[in-house]
Amino acid sequence: MTDARLELQGEPLRLMPERALHLPGRDTLLVADVHIGKSASFRALGVPVPGGTTAETLTRLDAAIARSAARTVVLLGDFLHSRLGRSPSTLDSLATWRARHPDLALVLVRGNHDLHAGDPPADLAIRTVDDGWRLGPFVCRHAPASSNAGYVLAGHLHPAVMLRGVGEGRLRLPCFHFGTGAGVLPAFGAFTGSAIVTRTRGDRVFAVADDRVLEVPSSAGRRRRSGVRSVHPAD
Numbered sequence: 001m002t003d004a005r006l007e008l009q010g011e012p013l014r015l016m017p018e019r020a021l022h023l024p025g026r027d028t029l030l031v032a033d034v035h036i037g038k039s040a041s042f043r044a045l046g047v048p049v050p051g052g053t054t055a056e057t058l059t060r061l062d063a064a065i066a067r068s069a070a071r072t073v074v075l076l077g078d079f080l081h082s083r084l085g086r087s088p089s090t091l092d093s094l095a096t097w098r099a100r101h102p103d104l105a106l107v108l109v110r111g112n113h114d115l116h117a118g119d120p121p122a123d124l125a126i127r128t129v130d131d132g133w134r135l136g137p138f139v140c141r142h143a144p145a146s147s148n149a150g151y152v153l154a155g156h157l158h159p160a161v162m163l164r165g166v167g168e169g170r171l172r173l174p175c176f177h178f179g180t181g182a183g184v185l186p187a188f189g190a191f192t193g194s195a196i197v198t199r200t201r202g203d204r205v206f207a208v209a210d211d212r213v214l215e216v217p218s219s220a221g222r223r224r225r226s227g228v229r230s231v232h233p234a235d
Contacts, residue, residue, distance in 0.1 A: 001067065004206050004213040008178070009137035009151050015176050015206050015213045018064035019186045021153065026136060029070035031061065032155020033078045033111075035189035036090060054090055057189050058097045065101065073104060074135065076155040076185060077111020077142025079120060091121060098124050109133050111142035111156065144182040152182035159184050160194035161207050161216055172196070173207040175216070 003022075004015040014022035021030040036054055065073065080086065106126040108114065120126045132147060133140045139147040144154035161175040174186035177197045186208055187194065199205055205216045 002212040017211050017213050018060050019188050020064040022068040027071040029068050030074045031188040032076035032185040033187035054093050075108040079108050109140045144184050146181040155185050157184050158187040158194045159197045176206040178204045
């Protein structure tokens with residue numbers, strides 16, 4: 001595994017190919033848009049989608065926790081996909097996963113899906129907080145709206161970048177996107193969509209390519225005004 005590293009607000013950040021952000025100085029791991037139970041939600045509605053995505057997501061979370069040795073995991077919203085996804089098998093998988101990490105502190109910054117799905121079961125011992133939770137110089141939110149209280153770390157947008165190769169070859173990859181006032185993490189869940197980011201001058205984008213995180217340089221003459229206006233601080 002090859003991580004990418006940068007400094008933000010005077011603190012080191014480690015961008016992990018597991019699609020997690022590690023704050024080593026705080027022993028804290030951040031992930032966004034886990035969407036546990038999304039496949040179960042679709043199947044409950046009669047949509048034939050593959051199973052096993054919860055196990056895949058939790059296995060990757062195990063790997064990120066093991067590699068970072070984090071003592072706290074902050075979930076930046078949309079932990080549970082919907083009430084329909086709270087199937088017995090999904091909740092059992094979560095309980096088994098939690099039993100493997102009894103000393104791990106878990107904090108959920110409620111996102112839009114969490115408001116409809118409801119808070120996680122009490123036996124998971126997940127602390128739930130409202131949007132705008134402070135973590136040192138950072139403000140943890142679900143959607144990347146700017147804040148006067150600090151630099152925002154968020155999710156919600158499921159950012160991705162399109163890389164162009166020789167000829168007409170294109171590769172769509174999840175990415176981390178750091179703007180002037182906010183950084184957006186890639187969706188962590190195994191069964192999530194993505195949206196191509198646009199970047200403004202000074203933005204930094206890091207693509208997740210299998211077991212590596214690589215910075216994607218800006219292309220001269222191709223910068224466009226970002227459609228994500230909320231990543232910039234308010235006047």
